[in-house]
Amino acid sequence: MSRVLGRIFIASLARRRLATALSLFAIALGVALGLAVQIIHAAALDEFGRGMRLLAGEADLQVAGSREGFDDALYGPLAMREEVADASPVVELEVRLPLHGRSLPLFGIDALRAAHVHPALMPQATEPGREGAALAWLQPDALFLSSAAQAELGVAVGDRLDVVAAARVVSLHVAGGVPGAGQGRALAVMDIAAAQQLFGRVGRITRIDLSLKEGLDVAAARDALAAGLPPGVEVLTPSAAEELAAGLSRAYRVNLTMLATIALVTGGFLVFSTQFLAVARRRQEFAFLRALGLDRGSLMRGLLVEGAVVGLAGGLLGIVLGHGIAVVAFAVAGGDLGAGYFSALSPALRFDPVASGAYLLLGVLAGLAGAWQPAREAWHMLPALALKSGDEAAMFRFRAHPRSASACLAGAAALCLLPSLGGVPVFGYLAVALILVGAVLVLPILVRGFARIASLLRRPLWRLANARLAAAPGQGVVAGAGVVASVALAVAMAIMVASFRDSVDRWLTAVLPADLYVSASPQGTSGFLDPAVLERITALPGVSRTMPLRFDSLRLDDRRLPVALIARPLDGGKLLPLVGLATPPAAGEMPAWVSEAMADLFAVATGDALVLPLGGKSVTFRVAGVWRDYARQQGAVAIELADYRAVTGDLVANDVGVLLAEGASFDTVAAAVRDIVGENTVRIASPGEIRARSLAIFDRTFLVTYAMEAVAVLIGLFGVSTSFAVLAIARRKEFGMLRHLGMTRREVGRLITLEGVLTAAAGTALGLAAGTAIAVVLIEVVNRQSFHWSMDLTLPIGGLLAFAVTVIALAGIAARVSGYQAMRGTAVMAVREDW
Template sequence: MSQVLGRVFIGSLARRRLATALSLFAIALGVALGLAVQIIHAAALEEFGRGMRLLAGEADLQVAGSREGFDDVLYSRLAMREEVSDASPVVELEVRLPSHERSLALYGIDALRVAHVHPALMPQSDEARREGAALDVLQHDALFLSPAAQAELGVAPGDRLDVVAAARVVSLRVAGAVPGAGQGRALAVMDIAAAQQLFGRVGRITRIDLSLKDGIDIPAARDALAADLPPGVEVLTPRAAEELAAGLSRAYRVNLTMLATIALVTGGFLVFSTQFLAVARRRKEFAFLRALGMDRAALMRGLLVEGAVVGLAGGLLGIALGHGIAAIAFDVAGGDLGAGYFKAVSPALRFDPVASGAYLILGVLAGLAGAWLPAREARRMIPARALKSGDEAVMFRFRAHPLGASACLAGAAALCLLPPLGGVPVFGYLAVALILVGAVLVLPILVQGFARIASRLRRPLWRLANARLAAAPGQGVVAGAGVVASVALAVAMAIMVASFRDSVDRWLTAVLPADLYVSASPLGTSGFLEPAILERIATLAGVSRTMPLRFDTLRLDDERFPVSLIARPVDGGRLLPLVGPATPIPAGERPAWVSEAMADLFALAAGDALVLPLGGKPVAFRIAGVWRDYARQQGAVAIELADYRAVTGDLVANDVGVILAEGASFDTVAAAVRDIVGENTVRIASPGEIRARSLAIFDRTFLVTYAMEAVAVLIGLFGVSTSFAVLAIVRRKEFGMLRHLGMTRSEVGRLITLEGVLTAAAGTSLGLAAGAAVAVVLIEVVNRQSFHWSMDLNLPIGGLLVFAATVIALAGLAARVSGHQAMRGSAVLAVREDW
């Protein structure tokens, strides 16, 4: 492109400062949101993976069991295998810290073996030069903290730290540090024998890290070792273990990225609006250039370059904003944006050149996509006609495409039937895109329909607005396309979140049938309630009956994350939120109830046989039903507590639900429980408190979603404002003629406002319908394929109507403010303006 033509096209962006700035900002927001999500989760995953690699050390293989562990006899057996060079046993615990109201990852290690397999976990005494300091790690009360843990807890070597062990509070001495853990992961290390004794794990370990001899083939060794393991114990490579753990957050990350992409697409709609209107405004200019010898291809290339420049500038601004948003998010929501996947991870902000480059390209593509249709329209222009006044009106005679819209909706319905690709609901998101495209194709019909409704009112302004929209429905399409996309996204997310929140609320009510809950440990690994304590709680005055709960994890295969085991009184499934009728189980068989996630991940259904590794041996169950579970994305299985105890002989509980006798006081019983177990050893809460805390976590998790909705609506309103600003300039002669016919500036302003309201009403109505359709896809397809749980549809009708009315009112205001400049000029000059 020559320098002169560059000034003609690129220079026009500077002359349209407001429209260019809004388009640029819209693309920047889309790029910023998508890049921020990518940076945040990439940093969190990298830090998480670094932590996993730190814990694995130099191990070639990891033998892992359930959360409650397995018999440590297996350690000596594996250490003697000819393939194994070094073996290091580990006890992994999540220890509650009563004085800090949080938990801490604690690793019991064999000090004699740890240096050979994972030297980064080697503890170092704070008095390393003192004689006998090397034996500090063997002391029963010695605890070593990573630098990150010391900083977060505000403790130093020599201080005491209280931890919950079983049903008591134990004070441990901070004897030193774990310098190899670095600043990124908060953890503690102590001698494995001391950890087993202190936390009731004598004879139990949770993991064995193995280093193989030189020349040993790792896959072959893995297969050979797996054949010698008891049920429920798997052998994994450290990389596989890292991928399994990180895979839990994948669906959440993909969904946020797709939301950001939709925001970027909405920005592309805004580029389309501004470029289309700019082409209409400059139609005579382009016709003159064509008459001077510019060919069609050069004209189209020039307009595409304009869109690419807007996209490039928006992408560069978005990259800067994205890194700023990521930095703020690290401080406010953490490395998982509040979802709770990487609680112990403290990632640092880093510049990601690959992701930044990819989103910069997406920004340019959004600008090109928005400019393509206007550029094609300019290319098809006939110069002789375009030089005549009023020819730009032909650009707004859009035809509706009912067949195209029907094809889009049919295609969306067909895509919803397809399975996910690699666990990602790709076809569900394509269905969402087709619904949005179909909605835009229907927009001209709806605009004309709203205009006909307005024409029934006999007031002149309403009739003028009707005539304009009926003659040029493309005006409504150009101004309303961004509204349709943004409103549809906001409505879809509002319906999905409302449905999810309502379903979670009702689920919590179903799974919390007791009046009072006593919890010994957040994850059930450091604290538990012994049978004697359970018996004393059950016999308290004011207690009708108790419901002990026992939690564990079960490894059913080496390709999936361990599922959660919940042993509790189930009452034939009546105490579970079943999604269908319970299936009768033949006499003599043990019933089990699997969550929706487990049913999907393991291809299980009611009536199927299920073998669970309990107590080191396989135990047969029969699936009696499928239940809804929003707490465990990896899957869960519930069994009767009596069956669990009969098979394992394990009589302790992690939690106990207490059903109060009629007239009993919650506070009185809670005080009596504290007298039995002691202060700060357990957490006592009512179902209402648990429900409120859970819903607060839910709202924090969806905070980013709410922000993305707001951005999408803001972009849509930008589109209305920009569109009517340019339309007002294009229609200066029309407004001048109306002024000559007797209309005042105020009446012309009301006309523009009315057209904006009608256009926004059409776009918002279509957005509501499209949003409802998108919400169904999100709930029934995307959510189900991503997280493997269902929810009941809940339409927040009142909130949606208020939202729609607000968008329409703001669109009318934006149209009026944007058209103000067109009413400031002289009516005589506006009519005389011509080429």
């Protein structure tokens, strides 16, 4: 294409400033959302990975067990293995700080061994003037805080810090820092023997970090070391452990990225609308250029360049906006966007040239995709006909494609039957795309239907609107395509979130049967309630009975994260939200109930045998049923507390549910419990408080989703506004003739508003139907394959109807405002050109 022709095509974008700006902004929003999600999670994953590498230090392998740890007698034989150069035992805890309302990671280490394996965790006594500072780390109450922990907690070296140990509060002395932890990792370190004694872990360790002798093959050494380990203890490479932990957030990241991509596709629809209408308006101009010798290929390339320029400008603006959104998100929602995966991290914003370049390319592709069909329409144009006024009406005679739409819906249904790829529901998202395409293909039929309904009112304006839409249904398709896409996305997400929230609410009711809950530690690691305390709580006046709960984690497979173990009174599974039929085990067999995630990840079903590593040995259970669990994405197994105690001999509890006697007061019993365990040692809450707190976390997690819904709808309204603005300008002669026939400016404005309302009504109705279908795919396919949990479909009918009415009303207003320019001139000026 020549430079002159290039200027001609690019200059047209400047003449259509409003349409170009809205198209550019729509693409920018899609790019910004997708890039922001990528930047935020990349920074969080990078910070998370650095933290994991910091804790692993120079270890080649990690021998890890459950959260409650394993027998430290295993340390000696492993340290003496010929493959091992250095071995360092670690007790890893999550310690509750009662006066600060939070918890803190604490690592008990043997400083003599840690110096060779993970020097970054080495404590350094920095308190001036204190005797024996060189051996301060051996003191039983000495605690060493990283600089980040000191800053976050507001404590300094020499201060004392209260922590919860078992069912009591212990004051520890801050004796120094952990220089190797850097500025971004809040953690504490103390002597391993002191940690074992203080937190009731005598004889137990959480992991052993191993450095191998030089020249050894890590994989071969791993297999050799794993051969003699007790059940539930695995040998992992630090990189594998990091990948497993980071993989927990992958589905959440992918889903948000896909939502941003859909927003970008919606922006592509807007480019299509504006470019198609621009081609219709400039049809005579293109015919003139063709008559002067411009070939079809150059014309098509020029229009594609216009779309690419819009996409490029939108992509560049989106990159800037994306980094701005990331800065705000870090401050408001954190590095995990409120989902809780990396809540303890404070990642820093970094420019990612690869991700920025990729999303810039996506912006350009969105502009090209939007301009493709209008460019093809111009390529097929016959110059002799196009030079005649009124020929552009032929462009709007779109035909419906019911067979193609049916094929899209059939393809979407078939894709829903396919499994995920690497845990990512690729085919589910392809099904969503096919549903959107099928909806747009049937839009002309719906536009005609709404126009016919309008004609039944027998009013002149309604009949004119009907005649226009019936003669040129493509107008409705061009203006309504963006509405269909944006409304479908918003409706689908609204239904999915409402279904999820309602299911979570009912799930919380099912798993919280007690009247009062006493929690010794939020993570179940640094605090617990011993049998004596449990007996005293049970004997309190006003207490009907108690339900102790014991939590742990079990390593069943070195390729997956540990599953959660929940031991509590279950009344044969009646106290669990079961999914499907339950099968009681045979006499003499111990029952276990697995969560949906565990059933999917480990391929176990009701009636199967399940081997669990408990108490250092393998114990066989029979799967009695599958239950719904929204708290543990990696999977969970629930067993009767009596069976757990019989197998392990462990009589302590992390939490206890208290059922009150009739007439007993919650506050009175709660005060009595505090008298037993002491102030600030436990958290006491009612089921209502726990439910409200959990739902608040849920709403914060989906805050980004709500924002994306709003952006999608905004883009759709941009499409209506832009489409009717260009249509109104293209139809100035038509409106001028109507005014010659006696219509006033106000009546012409009402006609434009009516056409906008009818078009938006058709698009909104179709969007509601398509959105409901997409919601079913999200619930039954995407969420099931991403997070391995099910939910019950809930339709927020009142909210959807209010949303639909609002969109239609706003679309009418947008059409009316956008058509204002068509009524500014006089009727004579509007029709002075030859028809």
